[in-house]
Amino acid sequence: MTIRSITPIALDLPFEVGGPKSQFAGRPRQMAMLLVRVETEDGIVGWGDAFGYAVWPVTRAAIETLITPMAVGRNEDDIDALMSDLQRKLHIVGRTGPVVYALSGLDIALWDIAGKKAGKPLSKMLGGSSRTHVPAYASLVRYDNSELVARNAKAAVARGFKAIKLHETSVAHVKTAREAVGPDIKLMMDTNCPWTADEAISIAEQVREYDLMWLEEPVFPPEDFTALARVRRTGGVAIAAGENAMSPTDFRAMFDARAVDFAQPSVTKIGGISEMMRIARLARERNVTLVPHSPYFGPGLLATVHMATAFECETMVEYSFVELGASPLGDAIDIIDGRLKVPTGPGLGRDPDPAIIARYTVT
Ligand SMILES: [Mg+2]
Missing domain, CATH: 3.30.390.10 (Enolase-like, N-terminal domain)
Incomplete structure (x- = not known):
């Protein structure tokens, strides 16, 4: 048709x-x-x-x-x-x-x-497992304030998250967060590309003692995979990146450079589900773990949950830790015990709510 x-x-x-x-x-x-x-x-x-x-x-x-x-x-x-x-x-x-x-x-x-x-639900269209839930991690906004970092990290643990990502660039805030959540919660640091490789290596050495699962996008420009690989080799902390990569070809170059431990394609940025599944196949061949970038609350988040059932690696889906005043997908994107439900209806499994669309559309 x-x-x-x-x-x-x-x-x-x-x-x-x-x-x-x-x-x-x-x-x-x-x-x-x-x-x-x-x-x-x-x-x-x-x-x-x-x-x-x-x-x-x-x-x-x-x-x-x-x-x-x-x-x-x-x-x-x-x-x-x-x-x-x-x-x-x-x-x-x-x-x-x-x-x-x-x-x-x-x-x-x-x-x-x-x-x-x-x-059929998308998870089945993509050959996914029969998993009913996928784990999510709480992706905190940048506060640049130790008290707010501690308070929101604790709030995320209270909501059931077992993993928390900070958007902070200071070592002191990482220390604060680790002390706030204790040793059993996974902790990640997303810096959004602020440093040279040498600066990033210095920070990596300082945050090593706080047991980070990964350090995300520590260098600018994000496409400098040689610099990123050097940070990974010498910094002593696992590296994540990929939300600013532009195609499966870019991910291939990233993997060839041995720049990342965790690859983070974003379904709403990379070209959709088709391109994302190509990257998933590539990551499987290269033994790189996929942890998708998905700090959004629309069909892109649902698509990410479906795809996660088809990745062969154990993965976590990024969940923006904010309080939404209105959810266009209703309870389909509720966090239950730190996890998101895999929708079972056909396609994405939930259409956006027409009443929410009518109320919050901007022109
Ligand atoms: Mg990020």
Whole structure:
């Protein structure tokens, strides 16, 4: 059959972070979500999710001006053929960033449609195990304040999380968090690319005593896999990265450089489920553990949970530790005992709530 329409829908959801909200591009951080609604000629609706953050207006423009004219009227059944064709046609306007976030949203929606047509949950479409839950870790926002780090780390443990990731760059905050949660909780440090390799090695040596499961994105630029590999070799702490990689080819280069212990592709950024599953196969061949990047609350999080059942490694899904004032997916993304449920309905297993969409859509 054919794709009849592609509609981007931006939501701005109310949320609290357990402290002051950071600024980005001159305003307080939003919980923005860019849903991608795809409808076929026979009336089946699939939902995708393009990386939101502060870039959603640009991604929405990419959907409206590039993706829609190229994909409407095409056959939705051969996802690989359509996505490969769009990747090739669009490479001249960027192999990462808003155009690829837009492609990611389309790809997720097409997989949702395929699952709905087959009457199977996505986990089964991808050959996943019969796991009913996948473990999640609490991904705390950056507080840069020891009292707030300690309070929110303890709150995450009280919610049932067995693993907690900080977005801090100071050794003192890591020490505080370790003291707050005790020795039995897994602790990770995500730094968002601040340092040179030498600076990162110095920090790695200082945080080693706090038993980190991984140190994430310690060097800038994120694509400098040689520098990252040097930090991994000499810093004495396991390394995670991948949310800023742009393709399976990039992950291959990352693995060839022996730059990471944990690979973190993001389904709403990397090109969707199709590209993510290619990376999963590559990671399995190279014996690298996948721990997907997924600090969002839309169809991208559900897609990540389904895919996690198909990864051969033991994995954890990233869960943004914020208090959402309204959940577009209702209880489908509730944390129960530090885990997320694998939906059992066809496709992604849960459509966004029309009442939440009506209330929180931004134009
Ligand atoms: Mg990160």
